[in-house]
Amino acid sequence: MITDLNVLDRTADEMDREEIIGQFADGLWNDNGASLAELHFGCNADQIEWDDKDFSHMEFVPAVTVAINIAEITEGRFDRATCETLHRLFFVGPHHPAIKRSLMKALAYERERVAQETPSEEFLSKIRKHLLVARMGVQANFRAEFEEFMLLARNLRQEGLFSR
Numbered sequence: 001m002i003t004d005l006n007v008l009d010r011t012a013d014e015m016d017r018e019e020i021i022g023q024f025a026d027g028l029w030n031d032n033g034a035s036l037a038e039l040h041f042g043c044n045a046d047q048i049e050w051d052d053k054d055f056s057h058m059e060f061v062p063a064v065t066v067a068i069n070i071a072e073i074t075e076g077r078f079d080r081a082t083c084e085t086l087h088r089l090f091f092v093g094p095h096h097p098a099i100k101r102s103l104m105k106a107l108a109y110e111r112e113r114v115a116q117e118t119p120s121e122e123f124l125s126k127i128r129k130h131l132l133v134a135r136m137g138v139q140a141n142f143r144a145e146f147e148e149f150m151l152l153a154r155n156l157r158q159e160g161l162f163s164r
Contacts, residue, residue, distance in 0.1 A: 017107045021100060024048035028087040035080035039068040042131065043107050045114045063113070064106075064124055066131040073139040077146065090134075093141025099134045106130035 024041075027050065041050040042062030055061040068086075071079045081089075090099055106127045113123035
């Protein structure tokens, strides 16, 4: 039997943050919109906001946002990506556990920042750091997926099963 209530609270908070990340994943997966040239994302205490343009048009803007420019993360190979592709890069690629950990930490710092009710540059820099780590994970996932695809294509070409 667990008697330390802090352990219970922490577990409940972690489960809540995992649910928020799950909603972000579902939102990307279920979006049937056009392909995106950019993805902007940031966290509020109760959700991860995302859009294909900056948040200036929204009523509630996250304190920290990070942009993913598709041409930049794909090193010029592509200029747009579907939400399904972005979902895969966030939640399926080999670096997805690190991305999830970074999003969990960013949400935790955002919640702590909101609970203190005072703007704190320390919290904002930690949130930004973890969102940027998530962004780097997305780029690393693209590289891993692209290298795997190129290796498969090379092998299929050698076997005469694939041509340009």
